[in-house]
Amino acid sequence: LLDTGMLFPRESSSRELKELSGLWVFRADKSPNRNQGFERAWYKSRLGETGPVIDMPVPASYNDITQDSTLRDFIGWVWYEREVVVPARWITDEGTRVVLRVGSAHYYSVVWVNGEKVTEHAGGHLPFEAEIGSLIQKDRIHPCRITIAVNNTLTLETLPPGTIQHMNDPIKYPDGYFVQNTYFDFFNYAGIHRPVLLYTTPKVYVDDITVVTDFLDNTGFVRYQVSVKGAATATLKVTLMDKDGHCVASSNEASGVLKVVDVKLWWPYLMHENPGYLYSMEVHLMAADERSTYEDVYALPVGIRTVKVTNTQFLINNKPFYFHGVNKHEDSDIRGKGLDWPLIVKDFNLMKWLGANSFRTSHYPYAEEILQMCDRHGIVVIDECPGVGIKDIRSFGNASLAHHLDVMDELVRRDKNHPSVVMWSVANEPAAEMQPAALYFKTLITHTKALDPTRPVTFITDSNYARDKGWPPVKQIVPDKQCGSSSQIVQAPYVDVVCVNSYFSWYHDPGHLEVIPIQLNAQFENWYGKYQKPIIQSEYGADAVPGLHSDPPMMFTEEYQNAVLRSYHDIFDQKRKQYVIGELIWNFADFMTAQGITRVVGNKKGIFTRQRQPKAGAFILKERYWRLANETG
Ligand code: GCB
Structure with a gap:
C-alpha cells in the first residue's frame, strides 16, 4: 500500500x-x-x-x-x-x-x-x-x-491494456512497421x-488527510485522520469552518471525530435547494527541531453525507437516489484529453441544463479539478479506474493484477475525500466469462473495499444472463477466441450494484428498434432475478451523425437515436419503481476514436456534438431528466 x-x-x-x-x-x-x-x-x-x-x-x-x-x-x-x-x-x-x-x-x-x-x-x-x-x-x-x-505504448500489463503488433510482411508493410492495438474505442x-x-x-508538513462522514438527526460527524511527515511530533489544530467562516468544531488531535450540530448535509444537485454544501477543514501544524520552527496550513473541503446500498435502492443521506446522468470522456477538439477550463465549465453548464445529477468517469479517473466542481455543484460521480478493455486472457496475469491493485491504491488515495464520489468502478466490460476473471475481480474488489470500506464497488458489464438462454452476447467489440464455454459472469457476486451496458438494436439486431422492449426487459429481470442487487443501466445509446435525418428512422440519424432513447426510457420507467436505480446515456458528447469502419471521424453516440451543440436526443433527455428530478429528486 x-x-x-x-x-x-x-x-x-x-x-x-x-x-x-x-x-x-x-x-x-x-x-x-x-x-x-x-x-x-x-x-x-x-x-x-x-x-x-x-x-x-x-x-x-x-x-x-x-x-x-x-x-x-x-x-x-x-x-x-x-x-x-x-x-x-x-x-x-x-x-x-x-x-x-x-x-x-x-x-x-x-x-x-x-x-x-x-x-x-x-x-x-x-x-x-x-x-x-x-x-x-x-x-x-x-x-x-x-x-x-x-x-x-500500451501492453498487456498496462491499464488499459493493449498490444503492439509487428507487421513483418515486406510485401505489405515497410520495414519495422508496427501498430498499437487497443480493446477500447476512444482515441x-x-x-x-x-x-x-x-x-x-515546510520540511515538516501535513502529508495526508482522510475524512469519513456520517450524521444522526441534526448532528454531523467527521471522522478524520491527519498524517504528518518530517517530524516525530507536531502540534495540530484541526478546525471545521462552515461556508461563512464560522468555526463549528475543532480538535487538537491527529485523529478523532468532529461533531457538527445543526449539520448542513452535502446533497446532490436537484435533490435539495442548497446542493453541494462544503465545510472547510483547516489543519494547522506546528513543529520545531533544533534548527527552526515549522508551521503548515492545509484546508480540505468536506461534504458531510452518507452512502448506502440496499437490494433495491441507492441511498444518499438515507434518501433514495436515482442516477439520471451521463457517461463522459475527457475529449475535445485540438486539445484531446488536455485539461481545459472553458470546456470543463461548459460541460457543467450543459449537465445542469440537461438536468443530469450524475456521471461516470468512463473509462479512467478524471482531473481532480473536475471532481472539485462536482463537490461544489452536487454532481454525483461513479469513479472509474482505467480498467477498460481487459479482453485478453493474458491481462488477467499476476503482473497485470498487481498493477491494477496499485492503480486502485492511487485512485482511492487521490479521491477518497470527495463527497461527490459515491462508488468505485474497477473495470469496464472485462471478459468476465474467462476463467481467471473470478479470482482477479474477487481480489480487486476485496482490495478496493479494504482501501475504502465506506463506498460501494462495482464493475461495468456488457454481458447478459439471457445468454444462458441462447441469446447472442450483447455486443462483441473484439472477437474473443479464448472465451470459455461458460457465460457465467463470475465476478458479479462481489459487486454492490450491478451496472449493465447494452446496445439493443445497434450492435446486434441493428435497425430493429422493435426488439428493445423485450430484450431490455429480459436483461433487467435476469440480472435482478439472479442477484437481487440494484441495477444501473450504465450505457445505452446509438450513433447519430448530427444533421442526418430520416423518417421512418434509420441508423445513424437523429431520429433513430431518439427512438432508441424513448424505447429504453419506457422500460426504465417500469423498472425504476422496483430495482433499477439509474440510467447513464452513452455518451454525453461525440468523441474521437481510432480510425475504423464503424466510426465516422469518431464515436457519434453523443447527445451533444464534440463541439457541445445539442442533437435532437439532448432535448428528449432534458425533458426526461427534469421530469425525473421532479418525481424522484
Ligand atoms: C461500450 C463501451 C464504450 C464504447 C461504446 C460504443 O460498450 O463501454 O467505451 O464507446 O460501447 O459506442 O461502442
Whole structure:
C-alpha cells in the first residue's frame, strides 16, 4: 500500500505554488527503435541542443496540435522540456520542501531535473510527484530544467491494456512497421494531460488527510485522520469552518471525530435547494527541531453525507437516489484529453441544463479539478479506474493484477475525500466469462473495499444472463477466441450494484428498434432475478451523425437515436419503481476514436456534438431528466 499522501496542491499561508502550464519544448523520438533519447541521454542538456524541437502546449494531448499525421498516430517516447525560474527563497531556505507534481501524463513517464532523474510513473490518469528541493538547493541554479519523457505504448500489463503488433510482411508493410492495438474505442491520446506544478511545503508538513462522514438527526460527524511527515511530533489544530467562516468544531488531535450540530448535509444537485454544501477543514501544524520552527496550513473541503446500498435502492443521506446522468470522456477538439477550463465549465453548464445529477468517469479517473466542481455543484460521480478493455486472457496475469491493485491504491488515495464520489468502478466490460476473471475481480474488489470500506464497488458489464438462454452476447467489440464455454459472469457476486451496458438494436439486431422492449426487459429481470442487487443501466445509446435525418428512422440519424432513447426510457420507467436505480446515456458528447469502419471521424453516440451543440436526443433527455428530478429528486 502507498505510504504517502497525494493531497491536491493548494496555496495557503505556508504553501506556495507555481504552475508550469504554457509552452514547453517538444520532440518525438522517431528513431527506428524509438530509444535514441535514452541512448543519447537527451535529458543531460537542453533538448534543443540534441535535435530539432517544436512548441508544445501543456496541458494538452500532442496528437492534434500539428499537421503531422505521424505525430497524431505516434507510438513511443516523446520528450518535453521546460526551464523554470525558481524563487530564490525556495533555494536558500532549507526549511522549505519543493515538490514537482504532474497532474497526469499518458502513459509511462520519466522525469529529470537538471539532468538528474527524480521519478518515474506508470499510468495515464493519476498524479505523481517528486521532491526536488535538495536537488535545486544543491545546484543553486535559478533556472531549473525539467525534462519529462512520456511513452504511450500500451501492453498487456498496462491499464488499459493493449498490444503492439509487428507487421513483418515486406510485401505489405515497410520495414519495422508496427501498430498499437487497443480493446477500447476512444482515441489513445497522449502527452502531458494535466497541469505540471511546483509547490512548496515546510520540511515538516501535513502529508495526508482522510475524512469519513456520517450524521444522526441534526448532528454531523467527521471522522478524520491527519498524517504528518518530517517530524516525530507536531502540534495540530484541526478546525471545521462552515461556508461563512464560522468555526463549528475543532480538535487538537491527529485523529478523532468532529461533531457538527445543526449539520448542513452535502446533497446532490436537484435533490435539495442548497446542493453541494462544503465545510472547510483547516489543519494547522506546528513543529520545531533544533534548527527552526515549522508551521503548515492545509484546508480540505468536506461534504458531510452518507452512502448506502440496499437490494433495491441507492441511498444518499438515507434518501433514495436515482442516477439520471451521463457517461463522459475527457475529449475535445485540438486539445484531446488536455485539461481545459472553458470546456470543463461548459460541460457543467450543459449537465445542469440537461438536468443530469450524475456521471461516470468512463473509462479512467478524471482531473481532480473536475471532481472539485462536482463537490461544489452536487454532481454525483461513479469513479472509474482505467480498467477498460481487459479482453485478453493474458491481462488477467499476476503482473497485470498487481498493477491494477496499485492503480486502485492511487485512485482511492487521490479521491477518497470527495463527497461527490459515491462508488468505485474497477473495470469496464472485462471478459468476465474467462476463467481467471473470478479470482482477479474477487481480489480487486476485496482490495478496493479494504482501501475504502465506506463506498460501494462495482464493475461495468456488457454481458447478459439471457445468454444462458441462447441469446447472442450483447455486443462483441473484439472477437474473443479464448472465451470459455461458460457465460457465467463470475465476478458479479462481489459487486454492490450491478451496472449493465447494452446496445439493443445497434450492435446486434441493428435497425430493429422493435426488439428493445423485450430484450431490455429480459436483461433487467435476469440480472435482478439472479442477484437481487440494484441495477444501473450504465450505457445505452446509438450513433447519430448530427444533421442526418430520416423518417421512418434509420441508423445513424437523429431520429433513430431518439427512438432508441424513448424505447429504453419506457422500460426504465417500469423498472425504476422496483430495482433499477439509474440510467447513464452513452455518451454525453461525440468523441474521437481510432480510425475504423464503424466510426465516422469518431464515436457519434453523443447527445451533444464534440463541439457541445445539442442533437435532437439532448432535448428528449432534458425533458426526461427534469421530469425525473421532479418525481424522484
Ligand atoms: C461500450 C463501451 C464504450 C464504447 C461504446 C460504443 O460498450 O463501454 O467505451 O464507446 O460501447 O459506442 O461502442
